Amino acid sequence: MSLRIGLADLDDPQVQALIAFHQRAMVEGSPPGLSFALDLSGLRRPDVTVWAAHRETRLAAIGALKQLDETSVEIKSMRTDPQFLRQGIAAAMLETIIAHARDLGLTRLSLETGTGPAFEPALALYRRRGFVNGPAFADYALTDFNQCLHLALA
Structure with missing residues (x-):
């Protein structure tokens, strides 16, 4: 089965369901006030680009x-x-x-995520790709739970 990644249709019920699932999982797996997952309205902002990965007609993943x-x-x-x-x-x-960020000529790609067993698979993926822990960015503050990772693009 081939994988197709393209811009997400945020009106697609499959996309909306996976966004809602993600947000619930992040809230449930994070201490109060330390989940920063965007909801559907946050993903609709003009400064956000969302992709969807499909296997055949099934939504397999999202990323923004x-x-x-x-x-x-x-x-x-x-x-x-x-x-x-x-x-x-x-x-x-x-x-x-990463390719999109490079195409835009950007120099740094960052993310904020949690700590603990639920976050280890994602952290392993990011670290394999070269992301390293670093300082807080944007409006984040580092805590015992959350961490910030960065990848230099230039």
Whole structure:
């Protein structure tokens, strides 16, 4: 089955369901006030680009990129549908996002995420791709739970 990644249709019920699932999982897996997953309205903002990965007609994953300033962007809402885990889809989505950021001439790609077993698979993916822990960015503050990772693009 081939994988197709393209811009997401935020009116698609499959996309909306995966966004809602992601947001619920992040709230449930984070201490109060430390989940920063964007909801559907946040993903509709003009400074956010959202992609969807499909296997045949089924939505397999979503990923988003939020423009922070003229040189940097933030990965938001990376989520693979549980039925499609461990198939390389998250890595393909990440490569799509990185390529887009490079095409825009940006120099830094960042993300904020949590700590603990639920976050380890994503952290392993980001670290394999070269992301390293670093300082807080945008409006984030580092805590015992959250962490910020960065990838230099230039």
